Amino acid sequence: MNTDTELQDFSHPELNVQVTAIGGSYFIIKEARLSLNGEDILYLVGTAIFDTTCCGTGGCAYALVPGVIREWQYKTDANGRPVSQVRPVFEERTRKKIREMLFKNESVHQVNFM
Numbered sequence: 001m002n003t004d005t006e007l008q009d010f011s012h013p014e015l016n017v018q019v020t021a022i023g024g025s026y027f028i029i030k031e032a033r034l035s036l037n038g039e040d041i042l043y044l045v046g047t048a049i050f051d052t053t054c055c056g057t058g059g060c061a062y063a064l065v066p067g068v069i070r071e072w073q074y075k076t077d078a079n080g081r082p083v084s085q086v087r088p089v090f091e092e093r094t095r096k097k098i099r100e101m102l103f104k105n106e107s108v109h110q111v112n113f114m
Contacts, residue, residue, distance in 0.1 A: 010042070010066040010086045010114075011077045024050040024059075033069065034101055040069045041098060042086055045106055060109045063102045065089060067114065089113055 013028045030045040044064045051057045067086035075083045089095055099111045 006087050006090075007070055007085050008067070008088060009077075009083050011079070012073070012082045012084065013044070014081070023053040024048060028064075034098065034105075036094070036097060036101070041089070042066045042069050042084065043098075043102065045108060061107055063106055063108045063111045065098060065102075065111065065113045 012031065015028055015031065018025050018027055026046055026048040028044050028046045032043055032045070034041040034043055042065070044066070045061065046064065047059060047061050049059045066084075067088040069084055070087055071085035073082035073084050077083050089098065095113060102108060102111050
């Protein structure tokens, strides 16, 4: 069921800024839109590096999908970052299609929905 009561604010992250975590670090390297059924889906591409873990090293590339864009950068948050209004994608059939498109078009190992 898609209703506007599901709308959420999404603060756009800064690109190419290293975020340190307990097992390594990650970067959001790209923000883009994917057109599906006449709607624009917002997605992010990131890379993670695992170099401070106790069980080895490695890395991966991933995509994060905040959702369907309803209002693009209509305000700023407390940190001055642009905020868009999105509707999260809950329908499994739509998620599957988005995953297929992102695996085909981006070099990612996984796709996660926010």
